[in-house]
Amino acid sequence: MDWKHAKTLFIIVFILINIGLVVVYFNKVNNSIVQESNAQSDVNFTKEGIDIPTLPDYKNKEMQAITANSKSFTSDDLEGVYSLSEKDTQIDKDVDKDLDQNSNQQNYKKYINKEAFKGNEYYIKSNNSDNNKVVFEQNYENLPILNNSKGQIVFHMEDGKAKKFTQTYLDKLKPGNGDNNNKQKIVDAKTALETLYYNTYLTKGDKVESVRLGYYSVVKEISGQVLVPSWEVKIKTKEDGEDTTKVLYINAIKPESTVLEES
Known part of the structure; x- marks a missing residue:
């Protein structure tokens, strides 16, 4: 047997095994970081004193702006x-x-x-x-x-x-014209509510009465309208001690965009 070649082969296999173990380790670390990040961003509305209904489920729904x-x-x-x-x-x-x-x-x-x-x-x-x-x-x-x-x-x-x-x-x-108007996956209803919470539109004691998905017009001219995929959230809240209702709209593709209020 050529021990020199066998030794070289053993070293190569050993190195490959170690590389594989390192990759597995980093994947586990990255997954745990993602899970921890997601857990930190999750809002427990019950603990926050905010009443929400059963939320609609549009799993893997894709939408785009229309005119x-x-x-x-x-x-x-x-x-x-x-x-x-x-x-x-x-x-x-x-x-x-x-x-x-x-x-x-x-x-x-x-x-x-x-x-x-x-x-x-x-x-x-x-x-x-x-x-x-x-x-x-x-x-x-x-x-x-x-x-x-x-x-x-x-x-x-x-x-x-x-x-x-x-x-x-x-x-x-x-569908609206434009190279950037391909169908995209929308965020779920809970993410939309979390957007409102983090921007202080939802606070302790509020009650979310309804959550609906549809198209909301950001341009309302008779000659033409542009409507974007949006979550409509109807909220019962208190202002100056009085019960009041407000309706908010969150872009369902880019929830970080400006939150619009019913006009």
Whole structure:
């Protein structure tokens, strides 16, 4: 046997084994650091005295910014059934069906699917708190256009009954142009709440009443809108000792961006 070659081979194997052990060690160290960092960034809202609901789960959801225009309705769109308000971007229609505040939302949905312009694109606003209105929001890819008067059907109530509805419609909804507008993975709802907490928008004693994912417009011009993937957070809080409600919007792709408040 050539002991010289065997010795050289043994040394090489020994070195490779040690390199492998070093790599495994550093991987374990790095993983523990990441886990510790994540644990430190985790907020225990119960311990902080903040009440939160069951949060929606959109695992591995990818989204991108979209654009739209306010539709200007024409006589061809109206087919003689509706009337236009002072602006051609809004339809008015009297309600000739018995719909009241307690009617099943499916009754409203069936009604607008038949009577409204492209009513199948609208779904009821789940956290509406105005007893004088029943609000349906236009949707894009199964997510609502949040807090946008240019894409809604609103039933106006009198004495608990729907008397008329008004409708606006966002036309040409599509992904925005630009090389940086590819679909990206969104942050989860808890991360959005943590963003509010670390920026003191959420404090002890607050109650998060609802958390919704959708598209929120950062540009609301009739000629064109830019809507970004956003988490909408409705919070019950106290200001000067009085209960008040505020609605905040957090960019779902870049939560470190400016937090916007409902206007």
